Amino acid sequence: MKIDIVSVFPEYFEVLNLSLMGKAQDKGLLEITAHNLRDWTHDVHHSVDDTPVGGGAGMVMKPEVWAECLDELLGLGAPAQQESSAQAEAATMQPPATDAHGSAAAPVLIFPNPSAPLFTQRDATELSHAGHLLFGCGRYEGYDSRIPDYYRAQGIDVREYSIGDYVLNGGEVAVSVMLEAITRLMPGFMGNPDSIVEESYTGEGALLEHRQYTKPAVWRGLKVPDVLLSGDHGKVDRFRRDEALARTNDIRPDLIKALDCKALDKADRKT
Numbered sequence: 562m563k564i565d566i567v568s569v570f571p572e573y574f575e576v577l578n579l580s581l582m583g584k585a586q587d588k589g590l591l592e593i594t595a596h597n598l599r600d601w602t603h604d605v606h607h608s609v610d611d612t613p614v615g616g617g618a619g620m621v622m623k624p625e626v627w628a629e630c631l632d633e634l635l636g637l638g639a640p641a642q643q644e645s646s647a648q649a650e651a652a653t654m655q656p657p658a659t660d661a662h663g664s665a666a667a668p669v670l671i672f673p674n675p676s677a678p679l680f681t682q683r684d685a686t687e688l689s690h691a692g693h694l695l696f697g698c699g700r701y702e703g704y705d706s707r708i709p710d711y712y713r714a715q716g717i718d719v720r721e722y723s724i725g726d727y728v729l730n731g732g733e734v735a736v737s738v739m740l741e742a743i744t745r746l747m748p749g750f751m752g753n754p755d756s757i758v759e760e761s762y763t764g765e766g767a768l769l770e771h772r773q774y775t776k777p778a779v780w781r782g783l784k785v786p787d788v789l790l791s792g793d794h795g796k797v798d799r800f801r802r803d804e805a806l807a808r809t810n811d812i813r814p815d816l817i818k819a820l821d822c823k824a825l826d827k828a829d830r831k832t
């Protein structure tokens with residue numbers, strides 16, 4: 562998967578060279594490039610923002626700078642110079658990004674935005690099959706709203722996502738969160754693929770996961786539930802399922818309400 566990230570702080574993404582994300586890059590599963598938006602500015606101050614039209618506090622990211630950058634990274638070329646631009650020519654010489662099945666894939670352009678729909682495990686699962694993701698990190702009061710509108714009108718798959726009901730200083734952390742959620746679902750990313758099968762928010766009847774324990778069986782007077790030591794896999798599965806249902810009901814009743822009845826077995830209904 563090819564991943565381009567545009568930010569005024571591209572250094573933020575050096576952490577993606579660590580741990581599993583770093584290993585995935587070494588294996589050639591991911592190709593991540595963080596770009597500095599200021600490289601597409603032309604003024605001496607490399608400014609990317611301007612005052613809000615209509616007044617108000619703060620600054621808004623300018624559409625012209627973003628458009629020069631995104632046109633190039635999407636291989637579109639500026640509208641008036643599509644034929645003549647040497648950069649566009651170079652872009653067309655790059656091999657196209659491919660999806661999880663190895664076929665050429667259209668890019669998905671993603672803007673983190675606190676006033677957008679919530680990013681969920683379902684979105685992460687869908688995007689884990691993409692061939693090319695291009696993230697645009699907002700700063701200040703955000704980016705000019707015409708930027709996503711324009712690229713949607715060009716036929717690009719544009720998504721805006723919030724990662725939660727709070728406001729961050731910039732999109733960098735939000736992009737890191739989304740990238741972790743997306744890439745760990747890619748085939749070949751996790752050493753043990755089973756570790757992503759039974760997790761919170763995963764699958765048809767998505768629940769919160771049961772509680773987890775390791776050895777020793779008694780630690781500082783606190784015991785692991787006896788059933789987990791019984792060796793009876795049927796009973797262990799039932800115990801974990803009941804716990805997942807009860808915890809979800811307590812902590813996230815909205816997930817219980819959203820459950821499809823077909824995802825419940827007879828014993829679940831008793832719980």
Ligand code: SAM
Pocket residue numbers: 672673674675676698699700701702703704722723724725726727728729730731732733735
């Ligand atoms: N004025 C905006 C508002 O009230 O909705 C907040 C802008 S925020 C300070 C700057 C940037 O941080 C946003 O453009 C977005 O890219 C990112 N951001 C902040 N909070 C976010 C969240 N909860 N989810 C996703 N992105 C967020």
